[in-house]
Amino acid sequence: MSRWEPNARGRLAEAALELCGERGYEQTTVAEIAKRAGLTERTFFRHYADKREVLFGGSGALQELFVNAVTGAPESAAPIDSIAAGLQAVSAMFVGRREYSRQRQALIVANAELRERELIKLASLSAALADALRRRGVAEPAASLTAEAGVAVFKVGFERWIAPAEEREMSQVMRESLDELKAVAAGG
Amino acid sequence: MSRWEPNARGRLAEAALELCGERGYEQTTVAEIAKRAGLTERTFFRHYADKREVLFGGSGALQELFVNAVTGAPESAAPIDSIAAGLQAVSAMFVGRREYSRQRQALIVANAELRERELIKLASLSAALADALRRRGVAEPAASLTAEAGVAVFKVGFERWIAPAEEREMSQVMRESLDELKAVAAGG
DNA sequence: CTACGTGATGACAGTGACTGACATCAGGTG
DNA sequence: CACCTGATGTCAGTCACTGTCATCACGTAG
The missing domain is CATH 1.10.10.60 (Homeodomain-like)
Known part of the structure; x- marks a missing residue:
């Protein structure tokens, strides 16, 4: 030993x-x-x-996974679809961790200091995604806007996924949230 | 005395x-x-x-001014146009303060703690704007999305306004930034 | 005019986050 | 066996932040 x-x-x-x-x-x-x-x-x-x-230890792995999935999406995939691939990859990482996620999120929303830290983690994620999109040949401001949209979908989807009554898998919730964003953006 | x-x-x-x-x-x-x-x-x-x-003392006044302008925009104004009115009101508050703003922003971007604080102030602004839009009868998720867009334009416009070579008034820069957002959103 | 309340401040001790410097010691390496 | 390494412990110190009590010009009631 x-x-x-x-x-x-x-x-x-x-x-x-x-x-x-x-x-x-x-x-x-x-x-x-x-x-x-x-x-x-x-x-x-x-x-x-x-x-x-200490309460954000997993955020580095999440960002890495998200970015890698975006980077590894088929070349033919549109920017928003490579983000969708990232959302699916991230969802896999949360399988079996809903209760844990609920506890952790309850802590964060209850404390201003922790909310600040969460916001900067999400900003970092957005910047990393925009960078990944740019490396895929996406121009500005499309890259940054798509990245921001991806993070927005992740936030909304995550909150829905940990909602009390929710029982669907995160991957499905993320798919649905992304579809809603597309509808809103289309003026629906 | x-x-x-x-x-x-x-x-x-x-x-x-x-x-x-x-x-x-x-x-x-x-x-x-x-x-x-x-x-x-x-x-x-x-x-x-x-x-x-102590470095964010003015953020309360900024938020109040922005929200009041949105609330006070003509009833007939579309959500994005009431946000435009808010951006114009805020611009008036920065007249003659460009050098001060440059110094302050240089401090903030140089320090992670301060960036965190700035992010939560902007999140607070976004929430307050969404609330103001809802009181104007704007439904969700249009209210939140429009508010987010407004904050995004403010961020982009502010950064341009304090850029070294820039000499135009903030009101003009904000108008231009908003127009660009509209173009991007329209798929341009 | 006096007594009393008020509000912004000072003084001081205490807690807890965070850092720098040095010591320790099991395990690997030559 | 000697030496290095890396994760840890120990300890003193700084600084952000808080609770508590004292101070004292000013306004006001009597």
Whole structure:
């Protein structure tokens, strides 16, 4: 066996979600999170740049997956259709994680600091998508606008997917949300 | 004369812009800002909820002005045209403040914390505009989409207006940016 | 004129996020 | 066996932010 328990980063994220879920984000200290994960406060900050970041650990993987799917879409695919491919790829990553996502989102909407962090993550995602579209030969401002539209659909679709009564898979909800955006854009 | 120098809030904002401009946002402490304004750190936090907020003091007035202009637009005006009226009203507020705006924006884009705060201010503006449109009888999702479009035009227009070579008035730049959005949306 | 309330401020101690510097120590490598 | 490496612990320190109480010019009631 190794010197330390494995997956310190994951243990910190799990401990943070548990503790913040029990008593709220602001009422949870970094020292407490670290202690539950069997680590010290100083080690927490070696894994996460700040306290908020521990609740956004998956955003990097999400962005990478989304961008890769857009990049890997057929050359013939229109910009909005490569975004659609990205939405489908991202949906696969959330299979079986609806309850987890609900808990996490409840935390975020309840706290202004966390909402700020979420907004900048989505802005980063939008910029990365626009970049991917540009590499596919999409010109500006179409690339940025399509990227923004993709993020808007993701936001709307995600909120619907975690709604209390909702039981459909995320991929289906995303497809439907994208269709609605297309209808609105067409003046429907 | 009164017991204290007047306009403590404004003095704090001015001191903050000066000091952060000289040495950067992170290298400036709240105690230093307060001292330059002739106040104490404790008093700073009686005027601003946190350190970032001192650089966003005008955002409340901007949102109010924008929303009022939208609300006060002729009943016959289409949603996008009431937004256009808001953009014109906001432009009036920036007359003679281009250099100030350049300095402030340079600070914000240079710092991730400040960018986060700016994003949530814009999100708040978008929500307020959507609300104003709904009160004008605009249905969803048209209200939210039009509001988002309005904020997008404001962002693009503002960035153009503070660009180094730019000398036109903000009202003209905003008009032009809105026209471009309309062209893009029309598939042009 | 005096007493009292009010509101903006100062003073001070305390918490918690975050950082820098140095120590530790299992495991791999030559 | 000596040495290096990487993840961790320890500790002191800075700074954002808060709660609490004191101060004191000003206005106002009596």
